[in-house]
Amino acid sequence: MSAPSLMDPDDLGRRFLARLRPGRDGWLTASVTFGLVAVALAVSALLLMLTGASPSASLSAIWTGSLATTTGWTTTLLNAAPLLLVAIGACICASAGSFNIGQEGQVLVGGLFGAWVGLRLALPGPTMVVVVMAAAAVGGGLWAALSALMSRFRGVNVVVSTLLMTFLAIQLVTFAVSSPWLQESAQGSSGIADAQSNPLPASALLAHFGQYPSLQLNAGLFIALVAAVGVALVLSRSRWGFRVRMVGLNPLAAKHTGVRVAALGGFTLALSGAFAGLAGGLLLASPVSPNRLQPGLSDNVGWDGLLVALVARNRPLIAIPVAFGFAVLRAGGDFLSATGVPYYLIDIVKALLVLAFVAPPILVDLFRRRRSGTPSTPSPLPVVPTKMEAVA
């Protein structure tokens, strides 16, 4: 590092890594988590019985729709990829201590950029997909970068601005699909513009991966998996990743060791938006979706991906199984709603499960503090500063 460091960097690194590991109360935390998950599932079953539906039949419907058949696996894996990408982005910027909650909007703007490029350009062969995906990532990244810029130069709270920008993105996409920009062909005979863009050309769509007729794996899943492993490595092993984590854990120390805290925070925010935008590109160019831009394109993938990152406690590798679990719920929920049980039940299950996974370490910590009577130990989760200018 260019500036003189305060301590031996290796020692500093070990201290920070120690903070990232689960605490000494691993078993207690695990059992509390188990208990809370059981409570969450029991409450969901109770709600199910309220409607007169049978919990066991519903569970088997979720199973059938998500994992029991190859069609189910296809749906699950297709759902998992964008969730994972959104979650990875959330992990990066949370590691740097800024909290992006606007992924839903960034997914949509990513889809908008992807659709615009996909409909305007005609490039040969595989370059087309790459360009569409890159455009989607740039779109999401730019949308998040607006929040980063507002924070950097006017001190606007990142959490609030990313939240508000989400609602702007929804209107922006609604406006874009009802305008002639994305519709070259004649509009519907009714004269009313369809609330969706023209379909993307086939060359802009992600390739099927492998020769499985019923299991339609597409390249998106592999993009997401590679990104997860790559980001995990970069965050834990590279110098840049070390700086990012240092900014998240102790911005003041990072500043004194010569890290440009505000710039790094802004960049990670834009990067998280780019991952969300890429997820939007995946949704747009997936071989089984309608391949059009619609206001409903994101379908809560942004919010769910954020929840995945929360449950995974901002660790990209943990996010892989968590995203898979959420994808199982999404795919199974679609199937469940076909049996007459409202899909909203799945939303309740998701929210309760998130609480069950997020609360335990903090509850255990609180419990210890009560017992020992010590004033406080630092929270096991990095405290999220919401204003980067506090340290800038």
Add this chain to the structure above:
Amino acid sequence: MSVLDSTTTILSSGVRLTVPLAFAACGEYLAQRAGAMNISVEAMMLGAAFTSIATASATGSATIGLAAGVLTGLVLGFVHGNLSHRAQINTFVVGLVLNALVLGLTSYLITTEQFASHQVGMLSIPVLQDIPLIGQPLFSGRWPAYLLILLVPLTWWLVARSRWGLELRAVGENPQAADVAGIKVNVRRRQALLWCGALAGLGGAYLAVGEVGSFNQNMTAGRGYIVIAAVIFGAWRLGRTLIGCLVFGLSDAMRLALPALGVTINSQLLVAAPYLLALLAMLLFTTKHREPAALGRPFQRGST
């Protein structure tokens, strides 16, 4: 319809759309002054809207429904406060999860049963309602709307003039110093969230048993977020926050009324207007440091 009539109609519907925002904004304003960034206003409003209709349907009384809505808001404020300011879970996480939970729960429960329609009574002030232009919008409405006359000054007094409010503002600006002075920071924040919950609940219940008379899935449709936008737009002053609510309410009324009047204006722009205005207000005002300094930051004794 004459110009005067249509203006009166738009104003009336604008005021009706402003009232629930104004209730919730009073609560959110107080919570934010205490440094509690409460993004679960949406959950509080939506949950209260549901329970108010459910209770009114069960008891046959819209007024009891209104009370049930306030109670729901209180419960959610209690839950939010304990998770964010006792268990110290990141307050935005808590808010997001509560919003998702209540949206899912109400959408699910509404499919399980049919609820009868209930509405609280109208209250028109005899002479004043005959004033042209503003008479109908301001002096003829559902009776809970007039509670604003009581609750707005009360909120202002609580924050600006009471000892409790002084401590509340200290907690929002500098929790460490407040703690040293013997103020229980997280207790004050939880109290602020109870006030916020009660008022947001009143706003949501007003929407359901006051204006609409029934519950529809996601009937608040982002009004909770608009309330947060209003507080930011108002730069953490109560008066300006309420003006913000009125601006947002009127823009909503315009969006609904203009197509009927044959005026074509971009409806997406009108829907986006509150958020756009709030962002612009933040861009313009934040450098003047009007935001409570500790807004959205958890307080834990011993941490800086």
